[in-house]
Amino acid sequence: AAMHLLGKANWWLPAGLERRLPHLAVEPKEEPATVEPATGSEGGGPASVIHGFIRTADGEPVGDADVTLLTRGGRRLDRVTSLADGSYIVAVPAPGTYLLAATSPAHTSRARQVDVGEGPLVYDV
Incomplete structure (x- = not known):
């Protein structure tokens, strides 16, 4: 049983890390493909x-x-941590109105309503 548990844990960890990789992949500018998702693509x-x-x-x-x-309605869609330069990127499932909340231990929390149309939205908090 111990081997089985270990195998499961090892399988789970990379999946958890992978979840964060799309956001980390934004930092190097050599990979524009990860920054701009093509709409209507495969x-x-x-x-x-x-x-x-x-x-x-x-x-x-x-x-x-x-x-x-x-x-x-308050359902969480995506959550990321801003990088050292304050930059962030979150995925939006479809055009519409969303709430974007930014919280930091050292600063007051802010929530803003944002309207997302077709294509990426640049929004500074």
């Missing part, structure tokens, strides 16, 4: 993305902020 990828920067009122970048995309 696979059930997101319809679009929202990306931008989390900054303080003084314009300082906020790294390690939790950025969460929610439906208007």
Whole structure:
């Protein structure tokens, strides 16, 4: 039974890491394919993305902020952590109105309503 459990744990860990890789893959600029999902292409990828920067009122970048995309009904769709330069990118399933919440231990939480049309939306918090 121990071997079985270990096998399951090993299988699970890479899957958990993989979940975060699409967001990390945004940082190197050599791979534009990961940044701009093609709409209507093969696979059930997101319809679009929202990306931008989390900054303080003084314009300082906020790294390690939790950025969460929610439906208007409060269902969580995607959650990422902003990078050291404050940048973030979340996947949007379809055009519509969403709530974008940014929370950071050192700063006040902010939630904004965002309207997503066709194509990526640049949104700075």
